[in-house]
Amino acid sequence: MVAKAKHYAKMHSMFEASISTRVDCGKMCAPLNGGMPVCCTADHAVPVVTKGEWRQLKKTTEAWKKFKPRDKAGREIVDELHDDCLAIECKIAPMCDRVSRTIACRSFPFFPYFTKDEELVGLSYYWIFEDRCWVISNLQVAEPAFVDQMITTYEYLFKKDEEEYEAFLDQSKSMRRVFSKKNKVIPIVARDGKYFKILPKTKGEVIPAEASDFLALGPYKSEKAYAKAIKDEGGDPEGHSLADSGL
Ligand code: SF4
Ligand code: SF4
Structure with missing residues (x-):
């Protein structure tokens, strides 16, 4: 059984909260990405939706078009997609109207x-974005309303779609394998403002944590690292500071 358009309509209405009502995180990662929020450009991650979600999006927004590969890597992404999925591209970034957002x-x-x-x-994160996504270095910004709505929405999705459930079991397993190899702590943001972590070589045991256990990474470690990362990406660090987040 796979989730249908009507299920995505319900999920879109269940999950409207922003990660943070205090911080515009796109302002923090955009200087590393030619001025565009990293997660809104197909250069870093081609958005993939199920056909059920695509049908729902077509009913409610003009914001999306089917992704047309521009190179070999793009063609590989499309070729490897599951039968029930398609790659799409946002036409409105960075001026997000919010209602057009996919679950992803x-x-x-x-x-x-x-x-x-x-x-x-709870929630963990797509670690390949550790070097670009500011939120990953600032997990404490994820507000309880966001965490609760996201978990509730996925619980609903998993009841409707066995394959999505299996996909996230695999994703979690893969994170344990990768983080264990790299000797890294897996952070988990849970409901009610709680945090957990999984220490390396502990067979996946989940233990309580504090937000302060999770350190900033890569370009967000220091002002110097941030300026260097902006420069390395061809941007001008002048006028950009980690303090711009207002935290
Ligand atoms: S900080 Fe992360 S979540 Fe926020 S816009 Fe950038 S990539 Fe997206
Ligand atoms: S719908 Fe909004 S959040 Fe999603 S890619 Fe487009 S601009 Fe970004």
Whole structure:
């Protein structure tokens, strides 16, 4: 069974909260990406939706078009897609109207994290974006309303779509494998403002944590690192500071 357009209509209405009502995180990562929020450009991550969500989006917004590969990497992405999925591209970025956001847009950079025992304990993140996404370096900005709506929405999705459930079990497993190899802590943002973590080599044991356990990464470690990353991406660091977040 796969989720249909009507299920996505319900999920879009269940999940409207922003990660943060205090911070515009796109302002922080855009200087590293030619002025565009990293998660709104197909250069870094081609958005993929199920056909059910695509049908729902077509009813409510003109913001999306089918992704047309421009190179070999793009063609590979399209070729490897599951039969029930399609790659799309946003036409309105960076002027987001918010109602056009896919479930993936609303969730980014988070995904629902399952323990080894298949318990959905909270949210972790797509680690390949650690070097670009400011939120990953500032997990404390994820507000309880966002976390609760995202988890509730995915719980609903998993009841409607077994393949999505399996996909996130795999994603969680893959994170355990990668982080264990790299000797890194897996952070988890849970409901009610709680945090958990999984230490390396502990067979996936989930233990309580504090937001302060999770350190800033890569370009967001220091002003110097931020300026260098902007420069390395061909931007001008002048006028940009980590303090721009207002935190
Ligand atoms: S979620 Fe991450 S990548 Fe997307 S706009 Fe915010 S900081 Fe940038
Ligand atoms: S719908 Fe909004 S959040 Fe999603 S890619 Fe477009 S501009 Fe970005």
